[in-house]
């Protein structure tokens with residue numbers, strides 16, 4: 001199953017784009033969430049597993065944004081990074097959707 005083109009979070013559609021933005025090139029980031037446009041960018045040449053895990057990471061940022069979780073940038077990054085591996089593994093272990101392709 002390929003990476004989805006969109007995800008729904010709290011009834012809002014977020015577009016997933018496999019492109020590297022200018023700021024990703026500058027910072028070395030492999031994913032980005034743009035809250036203003038509800039877009040998630042993924043570096044296109046990632047391995048399938050890393051791409052899916054990075055998408056989970058960016059979806060978690062979108063969830064935090066959607067539900068109004070207010071943390072400092074550093075706090076949010078720590079939470080999201082910790083949750084990324086736990087949620088990714090849970091989705092894989094339970095064979096949920098596009099995540100299982102990374103096995």
Ligand SMILES: [Zn+2]
Pocket residue numbers: 057061077080
């Ligand atoms: Zn992050």
